[in-house]
Amino acid sequence: MQVGRRGFLRIAAAVLLLTASLILPAGAGGPVTITFWHGMSGVLNPAIDELTNDFNKLNPGIVVNAQYQGTYGTLNQKLVAAVAAGSPPTITQLFPNWADQLIQAKAIVPMENFIKGPDGLSAEELSDIFPILRQESTFNGVMWTMPFNKSLYILFYNEDLFKQNNLKPPATWDDLLNVSKALTKEEGGRTTRYGFVVRPTTDYFLLMLITNGGDFLKPGGKEVAFNSPAGVEGLQFLIDLVQKHKVAYVLNAFADADFAAGKVAMYLVTNPGLAFARAAVAGRFEIGIAPIPYKKSRATLLSGTDVAIMAKAVPEQQVAAWKFIKFVTGTTATTRWFMKTFYMPVRRSARDSTLARVYLQQNPEHRAGLDSLAVARTAPNIAEWQEIRDIIQEAVEEAVLGKKTAKQALDDAAVKANKLLSQRK
Amino acid sequence: MIPRVPSRRVRRLLENLEAYAFLLPAIVVLGVFHLFPIVFAFFISLLKWNMIDPVRPYVGLANYVQALQDDKFRTALGNTTYYAFVSVGLAIPLALFFAVLLNRKLRGMSWYRTAFFIPHVTSLAAAAMVWHWLYNPDQFGLLNYLLDKVGIPPQRWLLDPLQAMPAIIAVSIWSSLGRDIVIFLAGLQSISQDYYEAAQIDGANNWQLFRHVTWPLLSPTTYFILIISMIGAFKIFALPLFLTGGGPISKTLTIVYSIYQQGFQYFRMGYASAQAYTLFAIIFLITMLQRRVLAHRVHYDI
Structure with a gap:
């Protein structure tokens, strides 16, 4: 041109x-x-x-x-x-x-x-x-x-399964254990369905901590409080579900796929997880929702x-x-x-x-979910919390893998977290 | 009009100008993305800085002291050393073995060579996704499926604290083998046939040919591969990022992963830069050590 x-x-x-x-x-x-x-x-x-x-x-x-x-x-x-x-x-x-x-x-x-x-x-x-x-x-x-x-954490359960077995969604830790026992199924020496699943995450642990009356930080906010007896007991409860009672397994991924496949009857997740769970389940069964089971105090994590x-x-x-x-x-x-x-x-x-x-x-x-809002708790809104979450995550993994006792893992994590908090301006 | 003849000086400048023009793109890229960051990183390694806070106090060598005292950084150092020695220690003999096998005149040899090279030119991110599936911890993973066929219970692979790093090493060898083989092949083909003929006349068997002709004459190539593999191994990052996220319980946390975590997850740029310079010092020391110990054993001719 x-x-x-x-x-x-x-x-x-x-x-x-x-x-x-x-x-x-x-x-x-x-x-x-x-x-x-x-x-x-x-x-x-x-x-x-x-x-x-x-x-x-x-x-x-x-x-x-x-x-x-x-x-x-x-x-x-x-x-x-x-x-x-x-x-x-x-x-x-x-x-x-x-x-x-x-x-x-x-x-x-x-x-x-x-x-x-x-x-x-x-x-x-x-x-x-x-x-x-x-x-x-x-x-x-x-x-x-x-x-x-x-959002906040709630419990998703397979409603059809609960109806067939005449079970009510668990309100307390004891209920969670009993329902999990009832829904765990073995076939030929292999567990084909677990009642519950433990994701070794910070949030799974924090939920156990706060439903057991524990707190994130000590009053004043200069030191962490998650390694309190309430926290140790909470972490131990998760470990016991897996190792002692064998009614739960450890999963390092989102649980909706396993839930949809019928491999697990209950899991903990935040509300928008419902959209993902529904997509995975695709109408094969009804999804029930219940508040987080508690031991000492009703609570959930925002x-x-x-x-x-x-x-x-x-x-x-x-x-x-x-x-x-x-x-x-x-x-x-x-x-x-x-x-x-x-x-x-x-x-x-x-x-x-x-x-x-x-x-x-x-x-x-x-x-x-809406009712849980009344008992929802917020994690500390400080910049250091992001790294403290990772520190807790590692402690949870160590305890779940049996590398440390629940108490040892949480105490070690608390030392690291307190060091971070002490550097805060 | 008679054109003015430029003086020699101007002419040389013009000639060089052309050269500089060709160099300019490379200089700009290296300057902006390599030289400047190298200098700047050292500067910020002396600061406490989260990238966005206008206040960035000078802390001297505190970040370096912190790195040496940091359990997590020491874990990363241990993991990286383990990775480097095992992966390089396994990869070089394997590459040499296959290179010798591939250095023959056979039908379809170029196909074999291509097959070995493909993993190296595959995007590591894409390959890692595939390996992630192969390592799937339940019975759906291909590896566990195969184990199941021979009656071995499913393994947790990337989720098992003891298996995670070996699993990463396996992928890294798979991915780098092709590159090492090609370099070895080039080395093998530069060895004159005369040496082999002479040795054969003297009655050398295959092993003796390899041991006394191939191995010494290949030593510059081996030395080169060793150096670049070690440097590369200490910089391992992509595989733990894609496959394990540094877990389980920090068993695959490497130095560069730790730098990434400190710099881009916790935004401690000063501390991350100090770790980066510490890594540089380590790689520098190891390379110097290799030169000291090995350089005199390298034969450039018989």
């Missing part, structure tokens, strides 16, 4: 203009574009896109780009790298212990600024958010993040992430971000989010809404 000098200049100018329009911020009057980084994979991804699309339709002046960044671990790495490089998103999903680090680095702005701002929340609207969720978002008395996709607004975003973006956060954590959106993903609704008004009531009548199994 022949392009004269003039033609060439014209093309060059066009390319230049096009590039400029792509990289330069939109001028006044154009829509405000904000990015939302999240880690919602699989069945959860369409749910988040739907929320975003709804918001974009209702707010012509704002364009929210929801961007999947990978697993939570990857999201954390990308977020820190982006903050370090000075190009973070406008909004991000984050765990409370990440927030602690980002606050210290002045990388996020307090949500409280917007809650109390001109387009903020009234006192009732704020207290409508479950107190335990607000507590987890609060650092040194200031609410820095907004609870978004919060999980899931919050959202925060990044400090680097320009004021217009921050205002738009707040508008988006207000929308997705509002009564209507959080109710729909709950029904789509099985994450907890973050507001009382959402739980008590007509929509949710009707839904709960049709799906009564969700009551267990």
